[in-house]
Amino acid sequence: REKRAGKQWYQRRVRAPLPNPKEVLAQAKMAGKEIKKKKLKSKDKRVMRTAAGDVWDDPSLLEWEDNDFRIFVGDLGNECNDEMLYRAFSKYPSLLKVKVIRDKRSNKTKGFGFVSFKDSNDYIRAMREVNGKYIGNRPCKLRKSSWKDRQYTVVKKKNSERQKLGLKI
DSSP: OHHHHHHHHHHHHHHSOOOOHHHHHHHHHHHHHHHHHHHHHHHHOOOEEEETTEEEEOGGGGGSOSSOEEEEEEOOOTTOOHHHHHHHHTTSTTEEEEEEEEOTTTOOEEEEEEEEESSHHHHHHHHHHHTTOEETTEEOEEEEOOTGGGBHHHHHHHHHHHHHHTOOO
């Protein structure tokens, strides 16, 4: 009986009318153009980072909003994931994105994550209210994220200002 039902399903799927080949080709061309546009846009934007004397291109920063208010969430346990972090901050309406940072090889958490807000008032409220609250089985520690301070252009500007003042870099 199961084989017969499978055959009937197969026959219905095979006998379904095929789409017009010209329409399929037109849709494929449009999809190809959209993919090329997305690739060009992502190639145009680059975020150069610097720390400990090294400079590198960091594509992970392109996933985040440009003008957001970001919180560093520290002291997260191994059981913590993006969903748990989202639930902890979900009462703030301008919440944009949450991310728990994981090790690429073992996929375990590195013990910290980031939370992004669109509104500065929600950012300040979250810093006050959630700091020290338990996320998973540990109390979290919140700090202002310093991702903007590590951008190459910002570091270069600070270094040139220090040189003008006669300070060591």
